[in-house]
Amino acid sequence: MRASPEQRYRRALRWYPASWRRVNEDAAIGTLLDAADAEGRTRPRLSERVDLAANGLAARIGIVPVAVRDRVAQTAFATGTAFALVYVWFQSWAPFVPGRELVLERTPHFGPFLNPGVVLGALWALAFALLLGGWLGAARIALIASIAVAVTLPLLPWGGPSSRNLVFLGILAALSLAGTPRSRSRLAVLTGGWVVVFVALYALGGLFSGTSALRGGNDRFFWETVADGYNLGVVFVLLAVAVAALCVARRLPAAAVVALSAVPWAAIWVLDLAADDIVVALTAVAVALVVATLLTLGAVALRRTGLRVVVVRGERGR
Numbered sequence: 001m002r003a004s005p006e007q008r009y010r011r012a013l014r015w016y017p018a019s020w021r022r023v024n025e026d027a028a029i030g031t032l033l034d035a036a037d038a039e040g041r042t043r044p045r046l047s048e049r050v051d052l053a054a055n056g057l058a059a060r061i062g063i064v065p066v067a068v069r070d071r072v073a074q075t076a077f078a079t080g081t082a083f084a085l086v087y088v089w090f091q092s093w094a095p096f097v098p099g100r101e102l103v104l105e106r107t108p109h110f111g112p113f114l115n116p117g118v119v120l121g122a123l124w125a126l127a128f129a130l131l132l133g134g135w136l137g138a139a140r141i142a143l144i145a146s147i148a149v150a151v152t153l154p155l156l157p158w159g160g161p162s163s164r165n166l167v168f169l170g171i172l173a174a175l176s177l178a179g180t181p182r183s184r185s186r187l188a189v190l191t192g193g194w195v196v197v198f199v200a201l202y203a204l205g206g207l208f209s210g211t212s213a214l215r216g217g218n219d220r221f222f223w224e225t226v227a228d229g230y231n232l233g234v235v236f237v238l239l240a241v242a243v244a245a246l247c248v249a250r251r252l253p254a255a256a257v258v259a260l261s262a263v264p265w266a267a268i269w270v271l272d273l274a275a276d277d278i279v280v281a282l283t284a285v286a287v288a289l290v291v292a293t294l295l296t297l298g299a300v301a302l303r304r305t306g307l308r309v310v311v312v313r314g315e316r317g318r
Contacts, residue, residue, distance in 0.1 A: 005033060005042050012044050015056025064260075066179070068253050072260045073179030074187055079264070080172035081128040082194030087165060088121035090202055091219040115160030115219060119149055120169055127176075128191065132184050143173045160219040164268050171264040201226045229272035232265060 003011070009032045013025055036042070044052070089095075092113050110116040127142035150170040153161060161169075181187045205225030239262050246255035 005036060008043050009033065009036075012049055012052045013056070015053045015060075017056075017060050020059050064178075064256065065253060068256045068260070069179030070182050071179070071253075071257045073176050074181035074183070074190065075257070075261045076172045076175035076178075076264070077128070077131070077181055078187055078190035078194050079261075080169055080176060081124045081191050082198055083172070084121045084124035084169060086195060086198040086202070087161070087219075087222075088118050091115075091160070091165075091221065092117035092121065110158055115158050116149075116153060116156070117161040117165065117219065120146055120153075120161065123149065124169070124173075131181065132188060134184075136180065140177055143176055146170075147173045162220050162223075164220060164223045164271055167267055167271060168264050171267055175260065175263065198222075223268060223272070227265075227268070229269060232269040232272070236262065236266065236269065 006029060009029050010025070013021060013028060016025075032044070032048070036044070092110075092115050094114060110118065123142050123146040127139045127146070130136075130139035130142060147170050150166040150173075153166060154163065202222065205221060239258060243255045243259050246252070246258065
């Protein structure tokens with residue numbers, strides 16, 4: 001059976017969260033059907049579908065409290081800027097990395113750079129500078145451009161950046177757009193901290209003890225050494241414990257910030273599992289969804305019962 005115009009519009013409205021649809025769906029359907037009837041149409045226009053999808057996603061993002069979105073955006077912005085700059089230095093330009101000249105001879109390169117990842121690095125650096133200068137709108141445009149570049153680069157003939165790096169930076173850019181970093185000084189400090197962390201992780205991978213970050217001619221050194229699937233799995237177990245503890249302590253905004261900030265890393269973990277066994281990857285995603293659901297239900301139950309964890313500190317001088 002063919003779907004009726006009403007059914008088609010209801011499907012298009014599924015982009016909106018259920019809470020919005022319960023209140024507004026019938027009125028929106030009536031308005032959309034009246035417009036379609038006046039134009040002699042029986043189905044939504046493409047522009048309508050795109051508009052409904054965009055606004056629906058915006059409504060879903062709006063469910064997350066502003067304070068949570070802003071903290072997640074600040075964390076993602078700092079992480080993305082630091083990772084992009086360190087990636088360019090060690091993997092795209094790599095001026096002092098062993099094996100650079102050999103890779104330049106054997107693989108297509110991007111001018112003096114090993115791959116066009118330098119474009120992503122430049123866009124992230126530009127976005128960071130614009131935000132510190134107070135030009136939030138321009139910074140957002142630079143981040144959107146970085147997402148467009150990340151989507152386009154796999155279609156081009158250069159040997160990199162790899163899918164893991166593109167997915168990681170793409171998700172970080174999307175999270176950065178979900179909110180507004182409120183403190184520029186804190187963002188600068190956080191970014192500097194992440195630069196130190198990423199350089200230290202490259203060092204742990206053996207980069208400064210003679211191991212080449214360009215081994216095999218690829219740019220996956222970071223993801224194949226300290227941030228491999230096993231290590232990321234251990235980190236996620238610790239993060240799950242931290243999120244659960246925050247939920248029990250009724251610090252739900254902090255729990256949400258930790259959970260959402262882990263999304264880019266989780267995406268790489270799933271990609272790593274999928275490269276070995278797609279069934280294992282799907283199982284991991286299913287388990288993560290179950291755990292997230294249980295944590296959410298537990299947090300709701302705790303809020304309803306009024307149970308609260310209180311830390312009692314001893315008096316000084318005893």
